[in-house]
Amino acid sequence: MTRETLEVDVLIVGGGPAGLSAALRLSQLQKQQGGEPLAIAVLEKAREAGAHILSGAVLDPSTLRDLIPDFQAKGAPLLSPVQRDNVYMLTERSKLRLPIVPPPLKNHGNYLISLSQFVQWLAQQVEAEGIDFFSGFAGQDVLTDGIRVIGVRTGDRGVGKQGEHKPTYEAGVDIHAKVTIFCDGVRGNLTKRLIQEFQLSKDREPEQYAVGLKELWDIPGGRIEPGTVVHTLGYPLRHEEFGGAFIYALPENRLALGFVTGLDYADPLFDPHMAFNRLKKHPLVASLIEGGTLVRYGAKALPEGGWNTIPKLHMAGGLIAGDAGGFMNSMRLKGIHLAMRSGMLAAETAFDAIRAGDTSEAALKTYQDKIDASPIRTELYPVRNVHQAFGYGLFAGLMFSGMTLLAGGRWIGDLRGRPGYQRMKTLAWYYGLDVPVTRPSNVATIDRLTTFDKLTNVHYSGTAHEEDQPSHLIVQTEVCSSRCGPEYGHPCTRFCPANVYEIIRETGQPPRLQINASNCVHCKTCDIMDPYQVITWVPPEGGGGPQYNGM
Amino acid sequence: MILVVAEQREEALNRASWEAIAAAQQMAGAWPIAVLALGASVGDVATQLAQADVAEVLTGEHAALRHYTPDAFTMALKGVIDQKKPAVVLMAHTYQARDFAPMLAARLRVSLITDVIGISGDGASATFTRPMFQGKLTATVRATSSGPAIVTVQIGAFRADAVRRGGSPSVSPVEITIDTAAIRQQPEAPFQEAKQAVDLSQAERIVAVGRGIKSQDNLPLAQNLAKAMGAEIAASRPICDSGWLPMERQVGSSGQTVAPRLYVALGISGAIQHLVGMKGSRTIVAINKDADAPIFEVADYGIVGDLFEIVPALTAELEKK
Numbered sequence: 001m002t003r004e005t006l007e008v009d010v011l012i013v014g015g016g017p018a019g020l021s022a023a024l025r026l027s028q029l030q031k032q033q034g035g036e037p038l039a040i041a042v043l044e045k046a047r048e049a050g051a052h053i054l055s056g057a058v059l060d061p062s063t064l065r066d067l068i069p070d071f072q073a074k075g076a077p078l079l080s081p082v083q084r085d086n087v088y089m090l091t092e093r094s095k096l097r098l099p100i101v102p103p104p105l106k107n108h109g110n111y112l113i114s115l116s117q118f119v120q121w122l123a124q125q126v127e128a129e130g131i132d133f134f135s136g137f138a139g140q141d142v143l144t145d146g147i148r149v150i151g152v153r154t155g156d157r158g159v160g161k162q163g164e165h166k167p168t169y170e171a172g173v174d175i176h177a178k179v180t181i182f183c184d185g186v187r188g189n190l191t192k193r194l195i196q197e198f199q200l201s202k203d204r205e206p207e208q209y210a211v212g213l214k215e216l217w218d219i220p221g222g223r224i225e226p227g228t229v230v231h232t233l234g235y236p237l238r239h240e241e242f243g244g245a246f247i248y249a250l251p252e253n254r255l256a257l258g259f260v261t262g263l264d265y266a267d268p269l270f271d272p273h274m275a276f277n278r279l280k281k282h283p284l285v286a287s288l289i290e291g292g293t294l295v296r297y298g299a300k301a302l303p304e305g306g307w308n309t310i311p312k313l314h315m316a317g318g319l320i321a322g323d324a325g326g327f328m329n330s331m332r333l334k335g336i337h338l339a340m341r342s343g344m345l346a347a348e349t350a351f352d353a354i355r356a357g358d359t360s361e362a363a364l365k366t367y368q369d370k371i372d373a374s375p376i377r378t379e380l381y382p383v384r385n386v387h388q389a390f391g392y393g394l395f396a397g398l399m400f401s402g403m404t405l406l407a408g409g410r411w412i413g414d415l416r417g418r419p420g421y422q423r424m425k426t427l428a429w430y431y432g433l434d435v436p437v438t439r440p441s442n443v444a445t446i447d448r449l450t451t452f453d454k455l456t457n458v459h460y461s462g463t464a465h466e467e468d469q470p471s472h473l474i475v476q477t478e479v480c481s482s483r484c485g486p487e488y489g490h491p492c493t494r495f496c497p498a499n500v501y502e503i504i505r506e507t508g509q510p511p512r513l514q515i516n517a518s519n520c521v522h523c524k525t526c527d528i529m530d531p532y533q534v535i536t537w538v539p540p541e542g543g544g545g546p547q548y549n550g551m
Numbered sequence: 552m553i554l555v556v557a558e559q560r561e562e563a564l565n566r567a568s569w570e571a572i573a574a575a576q577q578m579a580g581a582w583p584i585a586v587l588a589l590g591a592s593v594g595d596v597a598t599q600l601a602q603a604d605v606a607e608v609l610t611g612e613h614a615a616l617r618h619y620t621p622d623a624f625t626m627a628l629k630g631v632i633d634q635k636k637p638a639v640v641l642m643a644h645t646y647q648a649r650d651f652a653p654m655l656a657a658r659l660r661v662s663l664i665t666d667v668i669g670i671s672g673d674g675a676s677a678t679f680t681r682p683m684f685q686g687k688l689t690a691t692v693r694a695t696s697s698g699p700a701i702v703t704v705q706i707g708a709f710r711a712d713a714v715r716r717g718g719s720p721s722v723s724p725v726e727i728t729i730d731t732a733a734i735r736q737q738p739e740a741p742f743q744e745a746k747q748a749v750d751l752s753q754a755e756r757i758v759a760v761g762r763g764i765k766s767q768d769n770l771p772l773a774q775n776l777a778k779a780m781g782a783e784i785a786a787s788r789p790i791c792d793s794g795w796l797p798m799e800r801q802v803g804s805s806g807q808t809v810a811p812r813l814y815v816a817l818g819i820s821g822a823i824q825h826l827v828g829m830k831g832s833r834t835i836v837a838i839n840k841d842a843d844a845p846i847f848e849v850a851d852y853g854i855v856g857d858l859f860e861i862v863p864a865l866t867a868e869l870e871k872k
Contacts, residue, residue, distance in 0.1 A: 296687075448845065455822050456822065459823045459827075460687070462684055464805075467805055549684065
C-alpha cells in the first residue's frame with residue numbers, strides 16, 4: 001500500500017509546552033535570520049490544543065519571558081501570582097505546618113495557571129505565525145532508514161475493532177522531515193521506540209516516574225485566598241511511598257487539588273486513586289471541598305528521575321524535548337519552564353542544522369551542548385539525586401534533600417536507581433499470601449460528594465474515543481490469566497486511574513482481562529508500572545482522549 | 552409566529568414532533584404557532600397534528616419530499632420560511648434534523664441553536680439553554696441574527712404528553728417550491744441492519760438490564776417482563792460489551808440517550824455514564840440489591856431487593872391483566 005507523503009523541514013510531534021515553544025522559536029529565528037522559509041508542522045493527537053494537557057500548575061515565568069517578552073500584552077493567561085506558600089506534614093487526623101517553607105518550594109514570583117489554557121494560548125501564538133497545527137493526528141510510528149530518523153507516520157483512521165477498514169478508512173500519512181523534534185510527553189510512545197532502537201538510555205540511570213491525579217473544584221467562597229499554594233507530605237502515604245498533595249487556590253473560588261504518588265511503591269495492593277480519596281477525607285482538604293462541586297478530573301504521569309535519567313536526546317534527524325526527555329525538577333515540582341526551554345533549544349539546533357545542510361548525529365549534538373550550557377543544567381544538575389534518595393524512604397529523602405541544598409548539589413558519587421516497576425513486591429513477599437487478592441490495601445469511603453469511584457471520576461475527565469476501533473492498549477494477556485493473579489493480584493486494576501482494566505472471573509474459567517479502552521485518559525501509568533512490562537500504550541485514533549478544559 | 556417542523560416517515564409521525572410542539576407552546580407568548588408537515592402525502596399526519604392547540608397546521612406536499620434528502624428539505628423549508636416569515640423555527644433534535652438544519656441555517660444566514668434542554672421566557676425575549684462538553688456545562692444563549700432562529704430541542708427535554716390539545720387549527724396547504732435538478736442526493740431504499748435494529752428513543756417504555764442480571768442465561772427474565780409491559784429491552788454498557796445484547800440497545804454516554812415514559816432499571820448500579828443516558832425519563836423504577844447504588848438517587852420508585860425474586864413476581868402480576 002502506498003501512503004501519502006508530506007515533506008517538511010521540521011516536524012514537531014506533540015503540541016504541548018515543549019512542542020509549541022519549539023514551533024514559536026523556529027518562527028522567531030526565521031524572522032531574525034531570513035532566508036528560505038522553513039516548512040514547519042506540529043502534530044497533536046488531541047482534537048484541539050490543550051485538550052490532553054493538565055498540570056497543577058505553578059509556572060516559573062523565566063522561560064516565558066525569554067520566549068515571548070511581551071507575554072502580558074499578548075494576554076498570556078496567568079490566573080494569579082502566587083501570594084503565599086505553605087507546606088504541611090499530614091497525619092491521619094492532623095496537620096503540622098512546616099515553620100519554614102523549604103527554599104525549592106518557595107514560589108514568590110511564580111504564577112498559578114491552567115496549563116491546558118496556557119497551551120491553548122501558546123497554540124494561538126503558533127497559528128498566528130502561520131505554522132501548520134495538525135490537531136487530531138497521532139504520531140503512530142517513527143520512520144527511520146536504520147541510521148537516521150526520517151519522519152513520523154500518523155495513525156490510520158476508520159479502522160474497526162477487528163482491524164477491518166470501515167467506510168471512513170483513511171491511511172496514515174508519512175511525514176518526512178529533515179529534523180523531527182519529539183515532544184510526545186512523558187513515556188511518549190515514539191520516544192520509547194527511539195530509546196530502544198537507538199539505545200539512548202545506554203549510559204543513563206533508569207527513568208523514574210510518578211502519577212499525578214488532579215481535580216478541579218468549585219468551592220464555596222471565603223475558605224482560602226486566591227494565590228495560596230499548599231503542598232503536603234506524609235498521610236495518606238507511608239514512609240516507603242513517595243508523593244504528596246498540592247492545593248492551589250485559583251481566582252473565582254476555583255481550587256486545583258491533586259495528589260502525586262511515585263510509581264515505585266512496593267505494596268502490590270496499593271491504589272493511588274484510593275490514596276487521593278483518603279487525602280480528600282483529611283480535615284485540611286475536606287474543610288475546603290465540602291459543599292463544593294467537582295468540575296474536572298484527570299491524571300498524568302510525571303518524569304521524576306532527574307538529570308541522570310535523561311536519555312541521550314539527539315540522533316541523526318531527531319531531537320527529544322519536553323516531558324518526553326524528562327526535564328522536570330522534582331524538588332521544585334516544576335517542569336513546564338524546562339520543557340519550554342528544551343523546546344526552544346531544540347528549535348535553535350534544528351534551525352542551524354537545516355540551514356547548514358547537515359542534520360547528522362554530530363551536527364545535532366549541539367542540542368546537548370546547548371542544554372549543558374543553559375539554565376536547564378544549572379537547575380537540574382544539583383538536584384540530580386533527590387528522587388533516588390527518596391527510594392530509601394521519606395526520612396532519608398528529606399535528609400538528603402536538605403543536605404544537597406546546603407552542599408549545592410555536590411555529592412561524592414551519584415545515587416543509583418531502579419526502575420519503579422521492579423520495586424513492586426509480590427503478594428507473597430509483602431503479605432505472605434499465595435492466593436490472588438485484589439482489594440486495595442488503602443481503601444477509602446466513597447461518598448460521591450467529595451470522594452468518588454474511578455468510573456465516576458473518569459466521567460469528569462470528558463474522555464471519549466471512537467468506540468469501534470482496536471484497543472490502543474496492547475497487552476500480552478497470557479500473563480493476566482496465569483501468573484499475575486497469584487503473584488501481584490492484578491495491579492493494573494488498581495494503578496490505572498481510569499478504570500480501563502477489569503478482571504472478569506467466570507466460574508470454571510481463568511481470569512480474563514477486559515480492557516475498557518475508551519475510558520483511557522492517556523496518563524501512561526500502565527505502560528510504566530506494570531510489573532511484567534507487558535502493556536504497551538499506543539495512540540488511539542486521532543482526536544480521542546480527555547477534554548481537560550481548565551486543567 | 553413559531554413554525555414547528557414535524558417529522559414523518561412513510562406517513563407515520565415521529566413522536567418527537569410532539570415534544571417540539573410542547574416546546575413551542577411553552578415559549579410562544581403572544582406568537583401564534585404553525586406546525587408544518589413535509590412529505591409527499593401528509594394528510595393523515597396533518598389530521599393528527601391538528602389535535603394540538605395551535606393556530607394552524609400547514610401541509611407541505613411535493614413528490615420530491617417522499618423520501619428524505621437534505622437538499623429537497625432545505626429548499627422546501629427555505630421556501631416556507633420565506634413565505635411565512637416565522638420568528639423561530641422549532642424542531643426536535645432528531646437524526647434527520649441534525650442532517651439538514653445546519654445547511655438550512657447557513658443558507659438563510661441565521662442562528663442555529665441545537666440540542667436545547669430548556670427555554671426561559673417567551674416570545675422575542677426567550678433564551679435557550681443547551682449542553683456543552685458532554686453535558687458538563689450548560690450555556691444559555693439568545694439568537695442575534697435578523698431573520699428566524701432555528702432551534703432544535705433535545706429528545707426528552709420537553710414532554711410530548713405536556714402538549715395542550717383541543718385546538719381546532721386550520722389545516723391548509725403551503726406552497727412548496729423545489730428545483731428537483733438541484734437535488735444532489737439519490738436516496739436508496741431504507742434498510743435495517745441484519746440484526747434487528749431498534750430506535751430506543753422512540754420507545755414509550757424500556758426495561759434495562761445491568762450487571763445484576765449476572766449471566767446471559769438470565770436475560771429471558773427481563774425479556775419476559777419487557778414483553779408483559781410492552782417495553783423495549785435495553786442495557787447498560789457491561790452487558791453490551793460482553794455481547795449479551797447488541798450495541799444499539801446500550802443506554803448511556805457511549806450509547807443512546809432515551810427519555811421514555813417509563814424506565815425500569817434491573818440490576819443497574821447507576822454509574823454516571825449510564826445516568827446521563829436515561830435521567831430524562833418520566834418515571835424511573837430501579838430494582839437493585841445494593842441500597843447505596845447511585846441509581847436510587849434518580850429513581851422515582853425503588854426496590855432494594857433481589858431482582859430474581861421481584862421480576863418474576865412483577866411479570867406474573869402484569870400477565871394477569
